[in-house]
Amino acid sequence: MQADATTLGSVGEVAALARVFPRLPTSTATLVGPGDDAAVLAAPDGRFVATTDMMIHGPDFRLAWSTPFDLGWKAAATNLSDVAAMGATPTALVVALAVPAGIELEFLDRFADGLRAACEELAPGCGVVGGDLSVSDTLTVAVTAFGDLGGRAPVLRSGARPGDTVAVSGQLGFAAAGLRLLFEQAVDESGAPDAALAAAAAEREPERIGAQLRPRPPVLDGVLAAVAGATAMLDVSDGLALDASRIAAASDVAIDLSRGAVGSPEALTGGEDHALLATFPASAPLPGGFRRIGTVADGSGVLVDGHPYDDRGGWDPFEGWNGAAG
Amino acid sequence: MQADATTLGSVGEVAALARVFPRLPTSTATLVGPGDDAAVLAAPDGRFVATTDMMIHGPDFRLAWSTPFDLGWKAAATNLSDVAAMGATPTALVVALAVPAGIELEFLDRFADGLRAACEELAPGCGVVGGDLSVSDTLTVAVTAFGDLGGRAPVLRSGARPGDTVAVSGQLGFAAAGLRLLFEQAVDESGAPDAALAAAAAEREPERIGAQLRPRPPVLDGVLAAVAGATAMLDVSDGLALDASRIAAASDVAIDLSRGAVGSPEALTGGEDHALLATFPASAPLPGGFRRIGTVADGSGVLVDGHPYDDRGGWDPFEGWNGAAG
Numbered sequence: 001m002q003a004d005a006t007t008l009g010s011v012g013e014v015a016a017l018a019r020v021f022p023r024l025p026t027s028t029a030t031l032v033g034p035g036d037d038a039a040v041l042a043a044p045d046g047r048f049v050a051t052t053d054m055m056i057h058g059p060d061f062r063l064a065w066s067t068p069f070d071l072g073w074k075a076a077a078t079n080l081s082d083v084a085a086m087g088a089t090p091t092a093l094v095v096a097l098a099v100p101a102g103i104e105l106e107f108l109d110r111f112a113d114g115l116r117a118a119c120e121e122l123a124p125g126c127g128v129v130g131g132d133l134s135v136s137d138t139l140t141v142a143v144t145a146f147g148d149l150g151g152r153a154p155v156l157r158s159g160a161r162p163g164d165t166v167a168v169s170g171q172l173g174f175a176a177a178g179l180r181l182l183f184e185q186a187v188d189e190s191g192a193p194d195a196a197l198a199a200a201a202a203e204r205e206p207e208r209i210g211a212q213l214r215p216r217p218p219v220l221d222g223v224l225a226a227v228a229g230a231t232a233m234l235d236v237s238d239g240l241a242l243d244a245s246r247i248a249a250a251s252d253v254a255i256d257l258s259r260g261a262v263g264s265p266e267a268l269t270g271g272e273d274h275a276l277l278a279t280f281p282a283s284a285p286l287p288g289g290f291r292r293i294g295t296v297a298d299g300s301g302v303l304v305d306g307h308p309y310d311d312r313g314g315w316d317p318f319e320g321w322n323g324a325a326g
Numbered sequence: 327m328q329a330d331a332t333t334l335g336s337v338g339e340v341a342a343l344a345r346v347f348p349r350l351p352t353s354t355a356t357l358v359g360p361g362d363d364a365a366v367l368a369a370p371d372g373r374f375v376a377t378t379d380m381m382i383h384g385p386d387f388r389l390a391w392s393t394p395f396d397l398g399w400k401a402a403a404t405n406l407s408d409v410a411a412m413g414a415t416p417t418a419l420v421v422a423l424a425v426p427a428g429i430e431l432e433f434l435d436r437f438a439d440g441l442r443a444a445c446e447e448l449a450p451g452c453g454v455v456g457g458d459l460s461v462s463d464t465l466t467v468a469v470t471a472f473g474d475l476g477g478r479a480p481v482l483r484s485g486a487r488p489g490d491t492v493a494v495s496g497q498l499g500f501a502a503a504g505l506r507l508l509f510e511q512a513v514d515e516s517g518a519p520d521a522a523l524a525a526a527a528a529e530r531e532p533e534r535i536g537a538q539l540r541p542r543p544p545v546l547d548g549v550l551a552a553v554a555g556a557t558a559m560l561d562v563s564d565g566l567a568l569d570a571s572r573i574a575a576a577s578d579v580a581i582d583l584s585r586g587a588v589g590s591p592e593a594l595t596g597g598e599d600h601a602l603l604a605t606f607p608a609s610a611p612l613p614g615g616f617r618r619i620g621t622v623a624d625g626s627g628v629l630v631d632g633h634p635y636d637d638r639g640g641w642d643p644f645e646g647w648n649g650a651a652g
Contacts, residue, residue, distance in 0.1 A: 037411040038377035043369035051364035052420040085363035096380040142468030
């Protein structure tokens with residue numbers, strides 16, 4: 001127990017939640033919000049979309065590099081992107097947060113602010129309808145996001161057809177470049193993450209480091225893609241080539257990417273882009289921010305300019321950065 | 327990286343998930359199941375219920391006491407109980423699991439078996455429709471559960487009226503007694519949790535220790551209560567007296583409990599019961615396993631046999647057991 005009433009351990013879960021809830025974004029789908037055993041949400045479509053993702057201190061983020069606002073933002077944004085990738089409009093989130101007991105209540109405020117800002121900017125109308133606050137030695141965020149299909153069929157990974165256009169909305173390779181820059185420029189002489197060095201690096205490279213710490217997935221383009229007739233779609237989170245191979249496998253086709261359209265090698269293999277990769281009928285005008293990067297072909301796997309591409313790269317959390325706190 | 331192909335770290339997330347998914351229970355509400363960016367679930371009612379809860383190694387469980395099967399069971403059961411407490415039928419779960427990289431794949435199998443057994447026994451038709459598998463130094467389980475109201479209004483905490491009957495379904499005080507027994511009988515000389523001692527204690531006290539490690543909330547009684555006209559309901563997770571005070575506060579009434587009907591002092595204050603506490607019109611026959619334990623009265627707070635009850639007890643995770651691994 002802390003004597004200091006500014007920490008979670010000193011005020012307890014109930015008081016901490018009472019402080020944080022007013023800061024959270026509200027959902028227009030709420031029928032019963034926080035404060036009962038469960039939330040009740042409108043699903044006028046008769047269906048709903050649900051996805052969950054966990055972020056863990058160490059493997060997924062470092063507190064020396066990510067502010068509490070960044071964490072709230074990223075936890076919301078990455079889940080909103082998965083909803084968007086189904087062609088759905090995000091409606092609500094539930095958020096489970098586990099933090100060390102000695103954490104400052106200020107941390108919770110800023111985390112809530114990040115959740116709210118991400119919802120307001122990326123998916124207006126989406127809000128937090130419930131949650132859970134726990135104590136853990138390892139700071140952990142688990143978000144479950146919901147979406148509404150608005151009467152449309154969900155856009156799966158399995159519908160791409162030979163001849164379709166392959167298109168992407170959002171940045172490729174920026175988040176991976178940002179992470180590389182942090183490892184190169186924001187660690188001290190012992191290799192430990194350093195907050196001041198991270199801030200200086202972010203000044204020099206705001207776009208790339210911003211893409212890593214506060215990704216801006218093109219959430220609203222998910223619905224635009226569905227309306228435009230997208231035949232397949234996914235959230236590019238493990239690198240374009242690896243994720244393209246998932247559409248190829250699920251659809252039993254080949255995905256032929258144009259190296260010139262894709263850009264840098266990092267754009268092919270970098271992780272955590274949270275771009276939307278979709279396939280469209282060749283005749284469909286590309287909606288929103290989508291740009292053409294290739295073609296669906298007969299065959300299997302991923303090609304680049306017609307040649308099989310084997311260096312799939314991508315992000316496996318079990319082979320990535322891990323361990324040291326910071 | 328482990329060389330041993332029986333650990334999560336050695337086979338990676340994708341292979342581990344491919345191994346685990348066939349063991350998971352399936353949901354009858356599934357329209358799109360695991361394998362895409364998100365699941366799609368039927369919500370024929372036009373609404374859905376959602377609740378989330380996290381379990382963390384240390385504050386919430388010890389691996390020396392809980393088997394992986396127990397953890398899967400309890401993670402499902404506690405969330406199913408929150409859905410039931412709204413008067414809804416549980417339809418589906420999404421499960422985020424974070425484990426040390428060196429954990430045996432066998433652990434994941436048994437955890438999945440526990441999820442399946444709890445769904446099959448407590449809420450048939452409910453299954454796992456999505457999830458996330460991560461690496462963490464701290465074993466963490468985050469479950470989000472969904473439910474269907476079947477056209478009925480949700481049963482909130484706020485509807486109790488003076489004159490209503492207060493009733494409970496499920497065991498009171500058993501889970502807390504089980505935890506006390508584990509602390510008394512299942513720690514070694516240094517105070518560390520001990521698996522062999524826990525097994526011996528469970529042989530002697532199967533009901534109480536079972537209630538702690540594998541709670542059996544009366545999930546189906548949630549819908550029965552709603553159909554019978556319950557005016558308020560909640561999942562008793564923080565002790566009967568504390569949770570009764572929540573109905574009292576939300577409904578602006580007093581809850582007068584009968585000590586004789588409640589039973590032991592531990593039944594008033596123990597945590598983690600996952601019983602259902604509900605109020606019914608005085609004229610309504612009590613459904614399912616509900617038994618009368620008191621009356622709703624004018625006033626505020628919790629009374630026992632007409633006298634104000636102040637020792638609310640209950641479970642605050644920030645004041646509970648914590649820290650040591652085991």
